[in-house]
Amino acid sequence: MSVSGTPQLVFVHGIGGPRDAAGERREWLVALAEGARAAGHADAVSGLTQGWLAEVRFADYSDLFTDAEAQGDGPWTLDEPEDAAFMTEFVASLVDELARQAAERGDRRTAAVAEDARAQLPGAGETEEQGAGEPFRVLGQVLTTLLQTPGLRGCAQWASGTPLLWHLAQVGRYLRRREADDTGRTLDVRIRERVLEGTDPGRPLIVVSHSLGTVVAFEALRQHKGPVPLLMTLGSPLATGAAVLQRLVPQPPRTPDRVERWLNFWDRDDVVVGRPRLDKWMLPNEAGVVPETSRVDSDGLWVHTATKYLRQPGVAGPLVEALKR
Template sequence: MRPALVFVHGIGGARDPRSECAAWLAALAVGARKAGHRAEAAPPSLTGLAEPAFVYYGDLFAARQPQGVAGPDPADAEELRNLLHELIEVRLELEPDPRERRILDHARAELRPPGPDRSAAELLRRIVSVCTTLLALPGLRRTGQWAGGRLMAGHLAQVVRYLARAERDAAGLPLDRRIRERFLDRLDADRPVVVVAHSLGSVVAMEALHHHRGPVPLFVTLGSPIGMRAVVRPRLQPQPPAVPGCVERWLNFWDRDDIVVPRPRLEDDVLPNARGCRPVTGRIDSDGLWTHTATKYLAQASVAGPVVEAVRGATEAGST
């Protein structure tokens, strides 16, 4: 039985799982070629080694949006403000260049709370304005990923909505559990699985893997917000945050221009599991144009190389 290669997406709008899976495989093949794995430098070669699967849950977020509008909800405003505050403050601690600092200082000033009688709607207007300002940052400008501040705020609010453990369906299941079940449905306890999770998907996968008993020779997180200490880390389940017991190796990657990753070193915030596995963080440097995409990460040799090696190792182990 071939091992599984499971991709988990992050924040964003609607997407087609089949085409997304193909795009992730293509990016992984580019990175594999850079890493010297010429035999796996094409998507068909990768799918010959492992059975790929793309976990899609974006439709569960869209269900609450009236008429498909992707903007944030006033109910999420306070937590979304806290998330943006941490993004900005930690970014300023990185000693940005003068132009980036001016943008961040302006965004911080905009984010200051209104008066004590402020409404959620007023706070939300400030948040959208802050997001519009942040779109001028390196890694975000000149990109079509977020057409404006309202769309950016709506996508960032998905992190808040997942961690709220609310939005129950007719069966009483909260949004976060329904998302995790989408992921767990793609796993098989009898088959090794290499998991590659991006952005919010890294939170989904880490929490879900605590309920998985099959072998995970490699868990890769890309652009992960797990280390955000104000909004994310205190709300992770279980507490304190720890590496799932099934994970044998965890590699975490971040890009200096990825604003969604204010605290990249997850080994500082996640306890090791019983086998001693803990996250190992590595930095990549892309071209600076919208760095918070999974394909930008996967096309890097330092990311793709270990993924291909883990898949090949699991395939060879299963054939002996």
């Protein structure tokens, strides 16, 4: 039974395959506890792992993508021009981001890979003339090329660009706002319902979201009526220009009304993340809240995982402080 006044902590995952909600909840909490200890909050570790500091829920919506595929409404083949155009724009933004990172570091090898990947992108108007499945094949090859960069080569999470494209396509499937069920509720509506399911508007709600989950959380919190002391976005594609930002609801995008603080974290080596432009592109809510963006630097291959972000003391510290309030 919930204790009155106990904060609610909701984890919102991003792209990927089917989830083990209980297992991932545990993994996110363990990572957060490590980050909290490093941030000087060792006293909060047992409270996080044993559940008395906050009521913690892992909002799992991964089965909604799988269900749509099983019913014949997916996976995306990108045969429709609108879908192909979106994914081409989205993948192109990832190529541009990688090239930008390489230029800043003077990394010629990565710059050459990005140039090769850019040369493979479909040109303007080509997607409508290609045969069935061709845009998907081409974009999969572009991503396979990107995975040859020194920082991503050998990454066990993605053996090639094709499975990565399947997962990145979840962003487009959410934003196209279709795939309705028998009740007429579109995929994006059902995903947002999962995030807010069981939340109590009479108690503080703290949301930690990652990747696609940052887009979902941003839109879901518009419907939440209770206090949100902290919204945390990790590895967010929200600032990926027209590909994502201009498809958000509402337009122009603004911080959800009940959010009291928004912390946005990006890793320099996270190819899925747009540069820290979010605070410039997001209008404030009535309280004047806009995203505060900070950079973190993780070690190892493929830094686009929620647990890598949560282990950072700069991420875990303010999160624990919000829970202790």
